Amino acid sequence: MPFSAVARAVEDQFHHDTIPVLRRRGWRPRVIPYDGYGSSANGDRQQGEGDMARVLARMVMRPQDAPKEGPLFARLPEEIPTTAKDVREVRDITATNILAAQRGWRMFIDAPVPYLPVTVRVGGAAVRTRADRSGYVDVVVRGHGLAPGWHEARIEAAGSQPVTASLLIVAPGPRLGVVSDIDDTAMVSHVPRMFVAAWNQLVKHTSRREPVPGMAEMLTRIQQAHPGTPVIYLSTGAWNVVPTHRAFFKRHGFPRGPMLMTDWGPTNTGLFRSGIEHKRTGLRRLMIDLPEVRWVLVGDDGQHDPLIYGEVAREHSDRVAAVAIRRLSPAEHVLAGTQLAHPMGLGPEARTLAEADVPVVVGADGEQLARRLPSGLLTPQG
Template sequence: MPLSDLVRAVTDQFHRDTIPVLKRRGWRPRVIAYDGYGSAAPAGASRRPEGGRAGSGKTPSDMARVLARMVLRPSNAPAEGPLFRSVPEELPTSARDVRDVRDLAAMNLLEAQRGWRLFVDAPVPYLPVTIRVGAAGVRTRADREGYVDVVVRGHGLSPGWHEARIEATGAGTAVTRILVVAPGPRLGVVSDIDDTAMVSHVPRMFVAAWNQLVKYTSSREPVPGMAELLTRAQRAHPGAPVIYLSTGAWNVVPTHRSFFERHGFPSGPMLMTDWGPTNTGLFRSGIEHKRTGLRRLMIDLPDVVWLLVGDDGQHDPLIYSEVVREHSDRVAAVAIRRLTPAQHVLAGAQLVHPMGVGPASRTLAEANVPFVVGADGYELARMLPPGLLAGPEDE
């Protein structure tokens, strides 16, 4: 028996043994919902009547991808979610005071949530789930690790952020957000997270454990200018979706979400991965996760042309060059952040060709797609084509 199969069998048996024990201790199923994305139907497009069967007509052109995980948590465990929404925007103070109050609230909540106890959970496999998005709904089950990744069609929602309801047996109802992208040609942004949007002073091999066991964001800093770059792209192209595609684990999404809010990054779905064993190995392939994620975005949102943002610490140049080679008409530009030697060490990067010499760089340079390399978001913004970042106020 392959080692990966043995590990999966041991993991499944461990979950089967521990779930009854945790339930006797008062742990209950909980829905951990993640932001999703979707598309809106063009004006005049036909829709499936509510309650109609999938085979009774054309497939609706509007869709929503809903992401969540079913886990067991102690009954007194705090809910996951953004840190700053509890701070009223109408506080009669200056903008600086509001920011200080938000920062203080964030620090206090992070301090309260510190510790491994809040992050030790057990997945609830195969839990029945009902998902409702707009006028549509589907019934499904979580997979063996408790994850739900389902497409709902015929929701009938307009472009923008909307709520989706996830009802799980024994866990009640959770509400998540879906970013519905308008039909028609438009710009979108795909950004990596680690070493692209944020830099950690902890080696990458320990980042997941650090976030899971400690959950302090003080060890992480935003890449200078990166929040501004992504915000300018979205402001210059109203309705442009910003998608964060990372090889990080799903359980760090609350930490990333809080970090992004605190440092002014645009709100957007995060497409993460599960680090558990698969049918082919002990760990999921980060490269394949990003390849699959990019291909699916191009299928789900066929009218979007993407600005791809990453770094040279791992495999982003290689992955993006493959996308450019196969779908150059779907890529508006590629922006790669150049890491310092020290950051390369922390990122666990292997020795690679310098940018501009390696085969990935040659592919990007030979394609008719703008390709820029810079030390931070400010430098990348200066080098990108002006039309990508110039809004009405810049003209």
């Protein structure tokens, strides 16, 4: 038996044994909703025909006084401040955004409820399903009849209070869209570095992470130049950090958009999910779900974004408007362990991008990328 299968069995048994204990302590199932997306029917079709909505959520066990979403242990104290500066930082963080001030490691402590019966209602349509073995719900609802824009889906889970999840419904017809990575593209987090990544994700105050200069402005300019442009954030980060990422994006002026993350637990093929396959699958699904959208793909060269985006652009050049790659600094590459392997301009990643018949720009931050992107992507079309 593969070791990954043993790990899955141990994880499943742990969840199975934990839930009754938590119930005796007064814990109950709670739905954690995530932003989803969908399409609206073309004008030549009847209302409710040809549209879809992808609804995303997770079922977890929570005490009745737990926060609506975010970390399970929201009230655990941070380290004792030892200087006046530390006292001011704790005060400011608490006053401005309690959720964003949580230690990252709390976001990974959860008790999922596997296989819980769930009903999802979107507009005039409803679907009955079950959560998967890790408590996640990822369901498509068709025939909802909703107009373009932001809407809400209602999620009803057995033993839990109903909640609503936000949905971005994309208007029909040809249009531009943006897919952006998060770590080291929108947010400086040094994810390729194993130990520093662990510190950033599990220990460091999420409110102390920094945005990549100019990236929020670039994405906003694209969206303003092309009204109705959906912005989708596709990342190998864990679903658990979505609430803090959402607060981070709002605080730093990033366009609102669904986040497509992943679960870090064991799978059928290994102990951890493949980040490359997660992004490949996510991009292909977006092209299927939103067939009239041409995408601007934004990433960085610290992991595998150039290779993944190059493959997609080479195979579907008619669906990719441009590729924008943030070049990490030499110091970031040293820490990432990629500087000696395939720097931009050499190696299979760059060759794959070069073979794609789409505009490709490279820059150190959002300001440089914006200057190098085709002007039509950043200026309103008359």
